[in-house]
Amino acid sequence: xxxxLDSHGDNRLDVHVGLTLDDVRPPSDEEILRVEDLTVxxxxxxxxxxxxxxxxxxxxxxxxxxxxxxxxxxxSVSSMAVMGLLPRTARISGRIFFRxxxxxxxxxxxxxxxxxxxxxxxxxxxxxxxNPVFTIGDQLAEAVLAHELMPRKQAxxxxxxxxxxxxxxxxxxxLRAYPHEFSGGMRQRAMIxxxxxxxxxxxxxxxxxxxxxxxxxxxxxxxxxxVKDAVNAAIVLITHDLGVIAGMAHKVxxxxxGKPVEVADTDAIFYSPRMPYTAGLLGSxxxxxxxxxxxxxxxxxxxxxxxxxxxxxxxxxxxxADEECVTREPDLALTDALDHxxxxxxxxxxxxxxxPTVFFRAESEIQG
Ligand SMILES: Nc1ncnc2c1ncn2[C@@H]1O[C@H](COP(=O)(O)OP(=O)(O)O)[C@@H](O)[C@H]1O
Ligand code: SF4
Ligand SMILES: [Mg+2]
Numbered sequence: 301x302x303x304x305l306d307s308h309g310d311n312r313l314d315v316h317v318g319l320t321l322d323d324v325r326p327p328s329d330e331e332i333l334r335v336e337d338l339t340v341x342x343x344x345x346x347x348x349x350x351x352x353x354x355x356x357x358x359x360x361x362x363x364x365x366x367x368x369x370x371x372x373x374x375x376s377v378s379s380m381a382v383m384g385l386l387p388r389t390a391r392i393s394g395r396i397f398f399r400x401x402x403x404x405x406x407x408x409x410x411x412x413x414x415x416x417x418x419x420x421x422x423x424x425x426x427x428x429x430x431n432p433v434f435t436i437g438d439q440l441a442e443a444v445l446a447h448e449l450m451p452r453k454q455a456x457x458x459x460x461x462x463x464x465x466x467x468x469x470x471x472x473x474x475l476r477a478y479p480h481e482f483s484g485g486m487r488q489r490a491m492i493x494x495x496x497x498x499x500x501x502x503x504x505x506x507x508x509x510x511x512x513x514x515x516x517x518x519x520x521x522x523x524x525x526x527v528k529d530a531v532n533a534a535i536v537l538i539t540h541d542l543g544v545i546a547g548m549a550h551k552v553x554x555x556x557x558g559k560p561v562e563v564a565d566t567d568a569i570f571y572s573p574r575m576p577y578t579a580g581l582l583g584s585x586x587x588x589x590x591x592x593x594x595x596x597x598x599x600x601x602x603x604x605x606x607x608x609x610x611x612x613x614x615x616x617x618x619x620x621a622d623e624e625c626v627t628r629e630p631d632l633a634l635t636d637a638l639d640h641x642x643x644x645x646x647x648x649x650x651x652x653x654x655x656p657t658v659f660f661r662a663e664s665e666i667q668g
Contacts, residue, residue, distance in 0.1 A: 319522040320547035324529040327363035327550060331400075332501050332534050333382070333419075334358050338394035340377050340386065347606040351377040353558040354394075354632075359502065362528065364535045366549030366566065368542055368581065370602055374558040375538045379504045382536075383421055384411045399501070417447040420495035422524075424507040426487035429494075430479040436463075436490050437475030443494050462493035465530060466523055485516040492524060496531050503528060506538045521548050542581045546570065554578050557603055557613035560632055564640040574635040574642035574650050576659060577614050583657035596660060612645070619659040620646050 340352035352374040359365055367375050380386045382396055384403070396403040398414060406414070423429050431439060440459035441452060448455075456475060463471035466489040479487055488508060495503050505524060509517035525548065528535050537549055545552055545566060552569040554562040554577065562575040573579045580598035600617040603609050609616060611626040618625065624645050632643040636651060650656045 319525055321364060321525060321550060322547075324525055325362055327534070328361040330361040332359050332361055332363075332398070333536075334395075334397040335378075335382065336395040336397070338378055338381055338396065339392070340374070340381055341391040342387075342389055343391070344606075349605050350558055350608060351605055352381065355553075355555070355560055356394075357553055357560075357563070359534045359536065361501070361534055362532060363551070364525070364528070364537055364549045366545035366552040367536060367538045367555060368545060368552060369540065369555035371540055372602055372605070373555040374605075375540075375555055376506055378555075379421075379506055379536060379538060383415055383419060383504065385415070385421075413447070416443065416500075417498045418500055419502045419504065420498070420500040422488070422491050422495045422503060422505040422508045424510050426484075426491040427479065429491060430487065432479055434478075435475065436477050436479065436482070440475070440490075440494055440497055443497050447498050458497060459493070462497045463490070465496070465527060466490070466493045467519075468493070484512055485520060488512065488520050489523060492520075492527055496527055496533065499531050500533050502536065503533050504536045504538070507540065508537075509544065510539070510541075517544070524548075541585075542569075543585050554581070557608060558605055559613070559643065560641075561614070561643040562641065563632065564637070564642075568637060568640050572637075572640075572651070573656050574640065574647040575644045576618050576620050576646075576650065576656075578642075579650065579656035580617075580660050583660040598660065612643075620649055622646075 335355055335357050338352055338355040342349040342351060355374070355378045357365060369375055377386065381392055386392065392404065398418065403411065403414065437456055437459050440462060441455035444450070444455040444458055445452070459475055460471045463474055468474055468486060468489050479490070482490060508524065509520050512520060521544065524535065537545065539545060549566050551563070551565050553560050554569070554575065556577050562569065562573065562578045569578060570582065573582060584597045598617055603613050603616065612618070612621070612629055615621040615625040630643045630645050632641045634640070635642050635647050644650070
């Protein structure tokens with residue numbers, strides 16, 4: 301069986317180059333998911349971890365929301381709360397509505413029903429989600445049969461269609477393959493197939509391409525966009541890398557220390573950020589223009605979520621921080637544009653400069 305399964309690299313699997321959200325149907329105004337003031341805490345021996353501190357968003361049909369932030373900012377925990385996959389020790393408050401239904405108030409059985417069928421997840425590492433001892437076909441069929449009564453043969457038929465949909469050639473033969481016989485990119489495609497096999501309304505993709513090389517990353521993201529349109533699903537796309545969001549998300553929620561610190565349309569995030577942290581993230585992206593600006597990581601590290609500093613949690617790293625910043629934490633508030641919110645006392649200073657990443661450049665760079 302090796303011939304079909306082993307020899308092909310990912311590069312020859314996909315013919316779509318440069319697909320973006322502009323090429324697919326726009327979101328409708330049908331509200332699918334609403335998260336209101338979600339808070340998650342973990343009591344531990346060292347103290348209470350304030351992992352998520354008031355996340356709110358609304359997701360419409362076919363809409364893609366990007367959630368961006370450094371590692372440890374609460375991106376995964378907030379999504380696991382939506383999926384109902386947090387450990388029992390987690391203290392959750394706030395509200396989560398799926399198609400108007402209050403998810404946190406549902407009985408366990410109904411929540412299990414939602415999970416995997418209506419809200420599906422694509423994880424960073426497919427090997428943690430795929431079982432090494434079962435074939436891809438068996439696992440895809442199982443995902444169907446967990447939610448729907450049908451003959452196994454029919455479920456396998458659906459599995460084959462899904463492998464086709466995600467661009468895995470010779471799907472029939474590959475149903476009989478085991479996860480380790482797939483390359484990294486193919487495994488991630490199989491995960492996407494598994495996520496969409498029950499026609500979900502929401503796909504949560506948590507760093508779905510982080511482990512893959514750049515070419516394969518682009519192919520997988522394009523496939524995700526194509527697939528969401530095919531099944532009419534909305535996507536929550538989680539990443540630590542702002543570059544992944546460009547062209548792929550309609551709107552973006554930037555997280556820092558468990559809190560949303562900027563929420564806006566993707567263009568506004570890239571071209572007119574109002575929160576210094578977002579500008580710092582932009583400045584740390586590899587430059588695609590010819591100015592030769594290098595990758596410039598934001599100095600310092602995010603604060604402990606057990607002992608948060610007083611005031612703005614970004615203040616120890618923020619080039620604009622002043623007295624007010626260290627005494628009072630800013631609310632996420634409207635800025636100068638409709639639907640553009642930022643948690644910063646000094647957002648007008650960001651508006652006043654042409655290139656907000658300038659605050660994060662060294663003195664020498666600015667003069668030179
Ligand atoms: N089960 C848990 N118990 C205690 N702390 C946790 C648990 N799960 C996550 N955390 C903490 O919550 C914070 C947010 O984590 P996470 O959402 O995974 O970050 P991200 O996905 O943004 O990298 C981190 O500080 C992490 O250590
Ligand atoms: S509130 Fe102050 S410290 Fe926080 S991001 Fe704004 S300027 Fe920086
Ligand atoms: Mg994570």
